[in-house]
Amino acid sequence: MTASDKAILTIENLTVDFLSEGDPARAVDNVSFNVCPGETLVILGESGSGKSVSTGTVMGLIDCPPGDIVSGSLLFDGMDLSGLDEESRRALNGRRIAMIFQDPLAYLNPVYTVGRQIAEVFETHSNGDVGDVRERVVKLLERVGIPDSGRRIDYYPHQFSGGQRQRVMIAMAIALKPDILIADEPTTALDVSVQSQILELLGDLQRETGMALIMITHDLEVAAAMADRIIVMNGGKVVESGKAQDVFTNPAHAYTRRLMTALPHRGPTTEPTPSTEVQGEILLKVENLSKHYVLGAGPFSPKREFRAVDDVSFTVHRGETVGIVGESGSGKSSIARMLLRLDEPTSGRALFAGEDIFALEGRALNGFRRRVQMVFQDPFGSMNPRMNVRSIISEPWAIHRDILPKARWNDRVVELLELVGLKGDHADRHPHQFSGGQRQRIAIARALASEPELIVCDEAVSALDVSIQMQVIGLLADLRSRLGLSYVFITHDLPIVREFADRILVMQHGKIVEDSETEILFNSPNHPYTMSLLNSVPRPKWAR
Structure with missing residues (x-):
């Protein structure tokens, strides 16, 4: 369906401040845009650029105070949204304008079944005539691709995967066939194949209903795959707008050009040839590593075994980066936790510098943990919020007292902060005072403090903006x-791992299904699962 020429939503000169003890912080500054029926408008920009605040005003989701809509008009189908009372807003939201969010678990009530929560949409807007709500909910769940919907309608949110929970949110949003669907970072935390399914579902729904779709994202590839038009935001302002192909192929603004240079390489490189270069010594050798869990061992359920990691073997040479890719549940993080001795294996061994790490105890184990460090996906969750950065980075020296004399701690903290691109005066701040990218740099500085030989990165950049990803x-x-x-670089983001890894292991259902040098894998994948992963990567809408 082609977009209508008449806009259904028009925002003009919108300015939004957030009040604080000092001067108001301007989150949105004189922003204007519109969207037409059947059109996909992507609002592109990094965290803090004003994307979500701009669309939050459309749904009336900005708390005032501390928010303050200083100026501007919001017209939906000729209706002034800024003047709506609470009753009119409730009648509009969900029926004609709907929204899905990045983290569905945060927006689904954990104590109600998903069927009950979707049914609430019909009941709220029914005017007394709801019909067979259960049947309608089952059909919605089927439409968004939830298998066995007749039974799973009575499941709770925690009983669904991340991708399925996002489908439940989409079902809730499209229940009443809204005129506009706003999708705020709907695929950020999803595997590439699940992301592809969600994007395809949104496109299908749009073609069926003719709704306008506003997608908010910092993911350039998702933007290219979905957008008819793009507006680029930076610092609360719209710095560029236009047809998607024009913005991507011929960006006019310096900020847009900087974003595009951060887009990971997609196409084939030169014809791949196997490397004949002799590698350095083997630092880590993993042999037949397995981790099994016993599930359902209760009085009324049979015992069964889940093989999270199943007979995995690989090596890491000194100075080498080995990427491990695969979808959620493939065993990637289980390997990381075993290599750090956070979990014990069911069988197999891992030799670090010739020593079996699973046989280490006491001082020997403590020495090993100095030589191998980890950078986690969520830096905020892996830092003590009550400790300042100085204490966080210097903590390894308090544990491993032979690394550095205490008189040198403060100077070394400053050196490490500057090494990762931060400033020395950041040392006295706390984690909540930094952006996500800055917190990840602090996590890297902490990992470096013990002078390790191997760093395990478990989804270390997956939650960051694309330009921050490439900086890290x-x-x-x-x-x-x-x-x-x-x-050892663990990720589900194939373009990112292509930029960084010398060699890639592809995991599926706990097993390594392909082990290849990076460019050989991307240009000539052997395993069907690897091919399916590569085919799931979003491709520009205009190039199909």
Whole structure:
């Protein structure tokens, strides 16, 4: 369905402040845009650019105070949204304008079944005539691809995967066939194949109903795959707008050009040839590693075994980066936790510098943990919020007292902060005072404090903006060349791992199904699962 020429939503000169003890913070500054029926408008920009605040005003989701809509008009189908009373707003939201969010678990009530929560949409807007609500909910769940919907309608949110929970949110949003669907980072935390399914579902729904779709994202590839038009926001302002192909192929604004340079490489490189270069010594050798869990061992359920990691073997050479890719549940993080001795294996061994790490105890184990460090996906969750950065980075020296004399701690904290691109005066701040990208840099500085030989990165950049992702990848690569570090880099983001890894292991259902040098894998994948992963990566809408 082609977009109508008449806009259903028009925002003009919108300015929004957030009040604080000092001067008001301007979140949105004189923003204007519109969207037509059947059209997909993507609002692109990094965290803090004003994307979500701009669309939050459309739904009336900005608390005032502390929010303050300073100026501007919001017209929906000729109706002034800024003047709606609470009753009129409730009648509009969900029926004609609907929204789905990045984290569905945060917006689904954990104590109600998903069927009950979807049914509430019909009951709220029914005017007394709801008909067979259960049947309508089952059909909705079927439409968004939830298998066995007749039974799973009575499941609770925690009984669904992340991708399925997002489908439940979509079912709730499209229940009454809204005129506009706003999707706020709907695929950020999803595997590439699940992301592809969600994007395809949104496109199908739009073609069926003719709704306008406003998608908010910082993911350039998702933007290219979905957008008819794009507006680019930075610092609360619209810095560029236009047809999607024009913005991507010929960006006019310097900020847009900077974003595009952060887009990971997609196409084939030169014809791949196997490397004949002799690698350095083997630093880590994993042999027949397995981790099994016993499930359902209760009085009324039979015992069964889940093989999270199943007979995995690989090596990491000194100075090498080995990427491990695969969807959620493939066993990637289980391997990381075993390598750090956070979990014990069911069988197999891992030799670090010739020593079996699973046989280490006491002082020997403590020494191993100095030599191998980890950078987690969520830096905020892996830091004590009551400790300042100085204490966080210096904590390894309090544990491993032979690394550095205490008189040198403060100077070394400053050196490490500057090494990862932060400032020395950041040392006295606390984690909540930093952005996500800055917190990840602090996590890297903490990992470097113990002078490790191997760093395990478990989805270390998956939640970051694309330009921040590439900055962190560039930092890790620079540290590798300067300090001779080795990495095990775990991710579900194929373009990112292509930028960084020397070799890639592809995991499915706990097994390694492909082990190949990076460019050989991307240009000539052998396993069907690897091919399906590569085919799931979003491709520009205009290139199909």
